[in-house]
Amino acid sequence: MSDTPAPAGLERSASPRASRPARWVTAVLGLGVILLVLRGGPLPELVPASAPGERFSAGRAREHLRFIGAEPHALGSPRHAAVRDYLQARLRDLGAEVQLQRESVFAPAQGIPRSAANVENVIGRLRAKDGAKGTAVMLVAHYDSVPTGPGASDNGAAVASILEVARALQQGPALAGDVLILFTDAEEQLLLGSTAFAASHPWARETGVILNVDARGNAGPLLMFEVSPGGGWLVRRLAEEAPDVGASSLFTPAYQRMNNTTDFTALRQGGWQGLNFANVEGTQAYHTRRETVDAVSDGLLQQQGDTLLALTRRISREASVPQGEELIFFNVGPLRVHYSRSWAVPLALFWAGLFVYAVLRARLRKQLRLWAVVREALVLLFVGILASALTRLAWPLLRALQPAFRALSRSETQDNARFSLAVVLCVMAVMGVGLFLRRRAPVMELAAGGCVPWAVVTVVVSVISPGASALFLWPLAGMVLFLLWLGRRGTQPLTPWHVPLWGLAALPLLLLLPHVLSTLFTVLPLERALVASDLLMLGISLLAPGWLWLAGRGLPWASGGAALLGLGLLVSLAAGQRFDAQQPRPTGLLYLVDADAKTARWVSSDPVLNDWTRAYLGRDPKREAVDALPEVKGPFWSAPAPAPADDVRAPTVDSRVEAGEGGRRKVSLHITPSRQDAAFVDVQVLPGDAVVSARLAGVQATGDALRTRNAAQGVLLRYWVPSAGGFDLELELTANSSPTVRVGEHLYAVPAPVTQGLPARPEDSMPVPFGEGLDEGTRVTRTLRLDAASTAVSPSPVP
Template sequence: MKFSKTIAFLLLIFAVYWSYKALMPTYHSDQDSALQSFSTDRALVHVENIAKEPHAVGFPGHANARGYVISELKKLGLETTTQEGYTAGDWANLSKATNILAKIEGSSEGKALLLLSHYDSNPHSSFGASDAGSGVATILEGIRAFLAENKTPKNDIIILITDAEELGLNGADLFVNNHPWAKEVGLVLNFEARGSGGPSYMLIETNRGNGTLIEEFTKANPKYPVANSLAYSIYKMLPNDTDLTVFREDGDIEGFNFAFIDDHFDYHTALDTYKRLDKTSLAHQGSYLMPLLNHFSEVDLNNLKSQDDFIYFNLPFFNLVSYPFEWIWPMFGIAVIAFVLLLITGFKKQRLNLKDLFGGFIPLLVTLVINGSLGYFSWSALKWWYPDYNDMLHGFTYNGHTYILVYAFLSLAVCFWVYHRFRKISTPNLLAAPILLWLIVCGMVAIYLKGASFFIIPLFGMLAAFMVTINQEEPNPFLLVFLVLPAVFIHSPFIKMFPVGLGLKMMVAATIFTTLLFFLVLPFFGQLKNKDRFAYLSVFLFAVFSISAHIKSDFNEKRPKPSSLLYVHNADKDSAIWATYDYRLIDWNGQFIGGKKRIPKAGEYKTLPSKYRSEFTYVADAPKKAIAAPWIDTLKDTIIGNDRVLELCVTPKRHVNRLDIYTNPIKLSSAKVNNFQLSDYFLENRKNRLITHYITDNDYTELVLSFPKDLVLELTFYEASNDLLTNTAFTVPERPKNSIPMPFVLNDAILVTKTIKFE
């Protein structure tokens, strides 16, 4: 029996490994594969060409990336057009977007299938290989393979490669609200990335139920679906920001997002390069596109809307498993009844007793409290021990995967040690507490987070194992491992998914899921007599991975430290400062700030909006340079009724990339920027920020503002150029190779501020 338990334990470890391995296809060189099949190697050629240089809107590489995509579509024999126009989306981020469009004509008059990605990269240093060169490459290669079959689809297939997605979904906004093809679209497949590796997750966008979409997705039968209705439920509650969101909100058009999110430290940085893109992730995108393209190009896309929602989750060997929301409460009721009946049976057979049964709650609560606390304080502890981590704004370090292992094994050590202390309590008595806990969890999610109701599936396995332990003194270890396999396959990936997707601040999710999974596997672990040995083994692995994480905690050329530097010139005061967002300076920016640095007072310097609301950490006085402020011309200033109407034109006197305009706290009746009307909703809910204009070809910014005539309007202009390292007025050297520009903030920039008051 001891040998059998050892083999069963090894099988359990393999099941954990397989729960991750089965998520993705295996990459192998396929450059010479059949022309009718998707080739990852051929797609990689597109990624390499698109990501040769940063290509954000307004930067030199932008036109080159656009030209490449257009030429490749034309090589496929597709008539390719562009759509150009100003738009500010819902975020008041104005830009001139240039979308790329092509169409494959279908044989019917039904709705069209639209393939979607974007070709712009994030300002200013990202090469955009993964985000979203990989998406563009997936579509180009997928369409090539589809056309090689020489068949006419039933539905039109529209290829839309949008622009200015990174600035506020502007290209999608331009298409959905202004292009005639938008009314023809029945379904969208959007390919994205939020990192440079890992499995690609499927997320649905719909204003109604997901039932029909899930049914059709299942019929298409992609081989490696990674999706679950928990992520879908959370996604619906969060402010979503992909191009597909615009289709849903403005066009009531359903769709699927496909995005890989691992190696998040590369996202929106100079590390988002061709060489760092995980080839397996690109292959995964292709494994979604081809079956879905073949399926949805033939089915009726007019009837995809549904009032029904489905629970769904991926499972090895079964692909996507789904069932209606209507099954949630019956399944929960069956689990409750089964638990009660098993308790009655256990007491009748004298396998359960009240003292030990209640005693089983002690190790459960102790492990939850300890492991929850370890996870909750982990990120704060890591940043205290390694202060440089504060400059990783992603919240996920280069050795982040190792930290997940560190805390997972530490949590296991706690679980094994605590339950070893209660080894005198029999396994059936120990199981009652975790089953009750999981019933409470399943009941709560059935009420508040219905998409997570598939948690009941592993619980049925645990209930079956509970029945076995009640009826057998020495249950077969292989049977127990078999019964806990659903728990391993479903819950193991969550241990990694939450910290990867939301940052190491969510390590608490990893430690809690590790603990909850331990409870589900307790029918097998309870049979192990020497749990302390497994605790020691877990501590040993915790130590090994802790040492590994420490060794890789420094920064070097492969793991460069983010850094920032700005020159800020106040045109009103004719003064200048150096500024940084860094918590820990490096020699490169320290030579300008280090010796004279001071911490700015709260509100002393306004910083431009950023993803994580970063503020200047240090500033230092800087020499005044002859940096020209923008020319601000008042074209009209008149009174119409009770409103004062101002028309201004802001023209750069130097090459710039961005203009931000703020007002004093004032209610604007209306606002128009470059002939684009800002919505009443935005004007009602904005604070002081009016507009951000991402400038192309040094274009002007024209404002038409209307406000109550008895109020005073104050406008502050922030004009920025990302040329601090190349401007001849400065002698800022290139960064060392062990550092990269800090993402999500205005960086490597010369910023000029100017305020005008209209009394």
């Protein structure tokens, strides 16, 4: 059979034939839909403190927040203890049963360094009235902050909201089920508090529903981004009680691939179902001194509290936790659509099959050529990949235009939305040029070619990650219906209203894609804008003929304008970037002491030094690796520092050696910090393969579970805020091994005599956000060798 259609079937190219009014109506309505989706629902108005007792009041919650988020309250600090005591007192005031769970916990699977700590979880329980046996609900938020910020948003706002929710529950209708309140400790230290609760607290053995609230920035609105397996019924309850809260089954697999965690991760493994909430905007302030009480909006507090209060009351009335149900769900304006996850693959196969049918029918009617459809698909993909690849240059271009961006520890700007818009415009510009070059292609071939990659992605995603399938499935459905309509018209000329019909077919994409793109641009580093731009270029390809119809022969001019506007936005970002007291530059400086050699040096992990750090490091600092700092990838800036005073000491290490099986040795180390205010003590064992197993805080872990891919790190353990009496570490070593152990003690301060005569930190700089560089302060290290030929360990002298 010949694959060459009759000329009549191909005479309709994708070049514009629609009337100008139709094009303008379609463009305006389409833009309106996009803006409506991006705007979302407004945050609720503040309910004042004078409101009835059964209502949640952001005004009352803010009073709690003023105390909790007033200043940094990192694990082990005096302010941390004050917040702990405040939470216990407020829960007792409410009539809750209150417990303080003190545990030593080691969680080697949570990350590197392998962390341990002495944690203090604050736990409360509100009993159901009259012995009611409804479903237990546990409200969870972590009360610790990072040392580099007051933590008003992460996570003081959630803690304050839960306190106000608990008060409203006590003054409202009688509880149908118990409500547990868990304020976890050491969440910032790799979920140690929630791990301790899940591992050993008797209430963790119960079953019920977790509602966890965290924060990724200091702005709203609230987003429900993770649901536990089998928690589909909770999605239905959320739609009933809080339809204004953004939620999508796409976010759970996306979040899990980002390697981020919250307390929800540790708690849901114990059998509880639940929902995970967070606000994710305002990431520039995340883990910095800009996380202030005033930066938290009343609307976010009100939305958090209204959502938690409504869900708690509704869920507690369930007689039991329903059987597991998996749903695909997403927001469409004020509505939430949800259906069974089991439908994902059948629906994908149905619409992909209908697409194949539409193409084959059009071929039989000589309306397109199969090889030409493949050609258009490849051309669009090539142009799209080129457009998306160019977005990789956006962040390097910004750094080239403005050296200040090279000094940042994360790829952020003072206006990330402007950067995102610049990327979108640049992708659209390149895609526009590619589409204009294909303007003579028959409309059926161009439309079908644009659907090919989208259809393939739809099927693949539906199989691999069904929760994300809706984003691809329903836009494909719209375009397939449009292809069927085009094919039914045969060789009839297009009417002036083919553009509005195309716009109607594009509606599913316009309703779903903008919100997803906005969220991805918000939560991902700007240097990873490629992920969002890939989605955008696929979306433009899917709607290929419509771009030509809307812009007509002015498409090259529109593309050029978009490119110039995008570049202009990047230039304006570069020109406007400056550091001041409101937009401080992150800088870090560490006083590193070698207790064995009694020497010290200044070390900085900053990409670029400023005047303040140069005052310490001098005019000619070295750029080198520092073996004593294995937790952060180097190289670092380094320069000699004043020698330590006699009172700057390393931890004390006492040891005992026992013979084990097969020539192995069991080495027991008791490590005592030199100061009670030590932030953490690191223990590094090199080489890592000398460790068969280790026991810390009562938890045994194999060497295979402790080692990392980086051989230079070996086995790296960190004990946060050890007690004054120290901690025990038991190592089982391979036969004939002689590993080196490096012990380091860290304090979040530098001895005053060392900094005498040197400038204090200026107002236009701030410490590097926690976890993104070296911790500031003083680190004192010492080494000892576990000699295989010896029957005892001979540590180096302690200064």
